[in-house]
Amino acid sequence: MKILMVSIPSLHFFRWTSQLQESGHEVYWFDITGMSQSAERIDWVKQKVAWKLRLDFPGRFFIKSKFPRIYSWLQSINERDTAKVFEEYLNEIKPDVVHSFALYVSCTPIISVMEKYPGQKWVYSSWGSDLFYFQNEPKYLVDIKRVLPRVNYLFTDCQRDYKIAKQYGFIGEFLGVFPGGGGFDIEKIKQYKIPVKERKTILIKGFQGRSGRAIPVLKAIEQLQNLLSDFEIVVFGADAEVFDFVNQSALQDWNNFIVLGKIPHDEVVRLMGQSFIYIGNSNSDGIPNTLLEAICMDVFPIQSNPGGATAEIIESGVNGILIENPENIEDIKHLILDVLSDVSLIEKAVCHNKEIIKPKLNFYQIKNQIIRKYSSIR
Incomplete structure (x- = not known):
């Protein structure tokens, strides 16, 4: 099976993904931030990283700190669109399943693409405050209600969040409660x-x-x-x-x-x-x-x-x-x-x-x- 992971570069994500090493599955990672370098910790995973900037020009951090308005304008031109790059990568590797970690960072930015491909299997892992806290924020609640009905499969780190997910439209298959970073050695x-x-x-x-x-x-x-x-x-x-x-x-x-x-x-x-x-x-x-x-x-x-x-x-x-x-x-x-x-x-x-x-x-x-x-x- 081809599995396309969508996540920020975090310890929990790396630990979870390490569970699939030598599992027989072909694993890919789309770094949703687009800013990180290849992660040695999961060097056996095919990685789409460092795609966000068209040009990492000299003095970028100086301009960001001293001239934030100019920097914002430059970035509007210099940054690639997340959904567009993800769609290109999706079509390139044609995964059997997409797995997003955390709704507001790894589901919301690609929801337009996943709606465009309704037959694409989609797994979502809820982390920490993902649903419990953000259900109280009107802007995020809109995203929650849009994402959950589209998701096919769900992992949570507690039973509480499975109940919340069903409340806001999840009707797919619940894969169970597991620690967000997998188990401990x-x-x-x-x-x-x-x-x-x-x-x-x-x-x-x-x-x-x-x-x-x-x-x-x-x-x-x-x-x-x-x-x-x-x-x-x-x-x-x-x-x-x-x-x-x-x-x-x-x-x-x-x-x-x-x-x-x-x-x-x-x-x-x-x-x-x-x-x-x-x-x-x-x-x-x-x-x-x-x-x-x-x-x-x-x-x-x-x-x-x-x-x-x-x-x-x-x-x-x-x-x-x-x-x-x-x-x-x-x-x-x-x-x-x-x-x-x-x-x-x-x-x-x-x-x-x-x-x-x-x-x-x-x-x-x-x-x-x-x-x-x-x-x-x-």
Whole structure:
């Protein structure tokens, strides 16, 4: 089968696609941004990249920063049309199926082409906030209602989004719930783990921005200084808003508090392997990949539950704790207190996740399931 992947160049996409290596399928990638270079991570895939600009002229970034209006005018001439280039590539390779990852970045730009070829099989993978958040934005909702009736097959990372997709017109075949980046190579990442009883780190995802809610967590942590003095608090992936908050708070003076910006994925996994509690908080997401990584690394998860998605993995008080109100600082503080005061809860949760959840996240198990799903497309 010829499969044409349509996606931005992201870690989740590369990990998902790697599941198809040596599957017998012929895989192509259309980089929807048109700006990236060939990806070595999936060098066995035929790649349509770096197609966006007619001419990558000298001084382009200088003009962009100093003369944005001139740059915008130049780009209107210099940039190729996404739908047109995609249609040419579609007709060139004649795939059995097109697979788009994320609706608003990889479905909407090509919907006019896919409507023009109604017989072309189309798979859509919903990621994170793809449907849950953007259904509340009128402009995006128009796109959602246009794309979903045209899509033939659907992957989601939670059952919640399958229900939303049906609400907005999806009538095709549901291929199932799978992690957005596929499974995890549990044998490979265990090299980063230290024994759970030796761990002293509380790891916090540092996103604020549109949907992340790291700052309420940090405000809760700020009230627990005496209780947390024996632990190391590490924030990773912090954006500018989080750095600004920390620089204006008492946290900057703590000798056991570290805030990191964007770091390589291997470093995130290493930090997971040293942590006994992971806290992720947002007002919109699917099943967070970092939550699943925490489970694979035997970390106790405290995670927000937008739209009930996380509750599909975590039973609060059994194998983790759910944050039901991501904005409520007092609630978050008391949840952290509850966990720190009950060592047996952490031990039982880690044991439960090892036995029940982690085996379902194994890369090779999920890979075999995914290959069967593609092979079922007719």
